Amino acid sequence: MREKLFIGPRLRMLRQGRAWTLEACASRLGLSPSYLSQIEANQRPVTARVLIDAMRVFEVDAAALDAADDQRLIADLREAAADPVSGAETPGLAEIKQVVTNAPHFARAYLALHRAYRQLDERLKQTEEAVSLDERGAASALLPYEEVRDFFHYKDNYIHALDVAAEALAAELGLDLGRAGEAVLERCLAERLDVTVEHASELDLLRRYEPETRRLVLGAAQPAATRGFQMAYQIAAMTLTDIVEAELEAASFRSESAAQVCRTGLLNYAAGALLLPYERFREAARQVRHDIEQLSLIFQTSLEQVFHRLSTLQRPGARGVPFYFVRLDRAGNITKRHSATRFHFARFGGTCPMWNVHDAFSRPDAWMVQLAEMPDGVRYVCVAKGLVKSSGAYLRADRRYALGLGCEAQYAEQLVYADGLDLSGPSAPIGISCRICERGDCSQRAFPPVDRAFEVRENDRRWVPFALK
Structure with a gap:
């Protein structure tokens, strides 16, 4: 049985955003005012015809009326x-x-x-x-970081004005015609922005810009893809500032710390959009069925840059496969998270131990693929990859991360990693975090959910030392 679709609040916001009265909007949709009022109050679901008419009248695609948010x-x-x-x-x-x-x-x-x-x-x-x-x-x-993550989260990790501007800039600089590469980016900085690029042997240095001398110093110990990204960041910082500041002003962050964090995040976004121009990247991703290694070679970028860019392909009228992207450290802390899907991330506490992203640390040379199901019944193809970033010195520990990417199983045919998966077979039950997970039969549960009563059975001990009521 098809689930009924209620879009009342979204329809009301679209109508009010255009300053239309209920009667005027009802007339455009071919409905009676009372019927439209019931739809807006979520007292009636919308039919397929009303949904199509709403998309036409408001000039939006189905995603604008979707219930993902x-x-x-x-x-x-x-x-x-x-x-x-x-x-x-x-x-x-x-x-x-x-x-x-x-x-x-x-x-x-x-x-x-x-x-x-x-x-x-x-x-x-x-x-x-x-x-x-x-x-x-x-x-x-660290809560300013949470505020910034919410900013990107509720924008589906897609910043339209910045993405379009970065794509146009890539075309202007010739970066959309082939591989960017360090030499091309360095030449762009020198010829267009009068910036000289130098390298330093400081092990933890990524990028240092000196405005007085217009000198950009990059860490020589960093991989070529990282140095290229930092050059793209500098180009974005010197050419797309007005758009970034407009986004920050519209966001109205509660603290200057959050604004600073978001400014860096927006410039990182712009750098990725500059190196991986939207339409060219989306088409390449489609052709190779989202093979991350192939895309990394085609665009001469790192795996992490490709992971992240795949999660941003949500341009109206030209959407790609909606992905989530996450990066975890070895302690299980989520250091990056973005999602254009219904996949839910824990805001506090640990993540689900049944999720394959945790297994990636033990096998950084392998690609981990999992068919997983969240408590809401939505199934995902989950891809995970361990990542080791060299410290550049024997006595300094390497940095280790796990990257996760996933999409709903309905897009499996467009994903090379789904080949060989039995999509009609059993899936791994995963959740958000133990503190709010609804599953009562998980053998890996660390503690009971905070909204469920439980009991400890003295004479009946199991792997999980309590039973949910």
Whole structure:
């Protein structure tokens, strides 16, 4: 049975954004005002005809009316509401879905309030720690990074104005005609921007720009792809600043720290879009069925740059396969996360141990592929790859990460990694994190979900030492 489609709040926002009255909009859609009012109140689902008419009248594609954002809000709101700091009874999943469906602005306001509370609580703890240790200047909270991640998350990790401008700049510089390479980028910096590129042997240096001398110093110990990316970053920083600042102003971040983090993130985004121009990259990805190694060779970029770029192909009218992208360190911390899918990432605590991205650390030379299913029933083809970044010195530890990329199983035919997978067979049950996972039969569960009662059976010990009620 086909699931009913409720798009009331989105339809209302599109109508109000054009300053149309209910009657005027109903007339354009060929509906009665009372029928449209019921649709906007989510009292009636939309039919296929109404959906097609809405796409035509509002000049948007189906993604603009999709419920992917609802799923993200549901996951985020459920995790925030289940936070023990609230001290209140946790609302059920059905109640949370009702809030997100009928009052999405309220849901976002609740998340913003929860984020602000967590930030204040973190600062208080750091202040207490600093006082107890008689230290000055406790480390700054990481929550600005969470705010920036949310910024990209709710934009489907696609920044239209910046992406289009970077693609045009790539064409102007001739970077869209073939491999960019260090020599081409260095020549662009010298001829277009009067910037001289030099190399230094500082092991941890990626990029240092000296405005007074217009000198860009790159770390000689870094791979060619990393040096190329840093040159692209400098080009973006010197040519696309107006667009970046406009995005920052529109975002209205709560702190200057978050704005600084996002500025770097936007320039990194622009650098990736410059080296991997949208249309050329999307077409190449389609032709090689999203083979990451092939794309890395074609564009002379790193695997991580390709992973990230694949998660950004969400241009209206020219969308690619919607992917999630994640990078984890060995402690399980998510250091990067972007998603154009319904895949949910944990905002607090660890990730699911059943997810194949954790296995990638033990076999960095192999590509790990997994058919996985989230608690909402959506199945994903999950690709994971271990990554070792050399420190450049024997006595310094290499940096190790795991990269994850995935899309819903419905796109499996477009993914070379799905070849050989039994898409009709069993899938690995994974979740967001134990603290909010609904699964009751997981042998890897670390602790019970915060919104479920449990009991410890003294005379019946299992792998998991408690049973959910």
